[in-house]
Amino acid sequence: MKKSLFLLAIIAIAFTSISFINKPAQVEYKVVTAVESIVPNGIGRSRMIMATEDKDYQEFTTLRSDDKDKDEKNKSKRNEIRVKNYEETKLLNFYNLGGIRFQNIAANDAVMSSKINAMISEGWELAFVNTGVESEGGKGDGKGIFITRYTFKRVK
Template sequence: MKKNYLFIALAIVGFISFSFITKSDNRVQVEYKVVTVVESIVPNGLGRSRMISANETKDYKEYTTVRSDDKDSDEKNKSKRSEIRVKNYDETKLLNFYNLGGIRFQNIAANDAVMTSKVNDMVAQGWELAFINTGVESEGGKGDGKGIFITRYTFKRTL
């Protein structure tokens, strides 16, 4: 009788252990992609506005320096700026916010239509819009009348 209980106990422990092993092996893998929109807020239509999407990947570890309190043990990164640059990317033209007459709402609507088209295309390819981040640099505190409006769209999809 004790052998039966021992067998049942071992079978339960084995089943539970197997369940944990199979669950950890079935992790969902996700990849991310960033699309950046840079819109000029330079008066008189002199700036450039673009939507940028990289078509190649980079490993950040190749360009990272590990720092610590012990300067002698720091692993200084020796990569060159040219190695970091991406040469394979999509550059979509957009219209500037301003023209000679001032702010141009038609240009903003046109940019919205182009960006919506990109988002819809990404969704059709299986990407999900996960985050949107925005930022503005306006005149840099120098009164030069120059600036940009940046929007970063972060997409994700399951591999």
């Protein structure tokens, strides 16, 4: 009888272990975008943005193919795509009247670090960081932005 119970317990443990191994973890992602102005004289706007509502990309996607008759045009309107619920954190511009302002860069680093630390304390893991610069748009207009996208992930 003891051997049967022991064998049954071993089988139950093995079955439970296998069921955990076969189930991949469900992961969710969240993007936080920092937009920092590189407009001289400090007249630009700098912000850190995070959507607080979800959107399903499929609602705004058109599937294209070689057969134009099978294409279904997506009828969504721009206002349906817009997110009305988001978190906006002020940041300082890179420039002021005196030129580049290193103190502003340090202040932005402190604010962004605070956001990253808050996300990590909520169970998010920083997965990717992407950056981009649009400077003067090739027009010599003295305008531009520096964008950093922080992509976080966590197990649901």
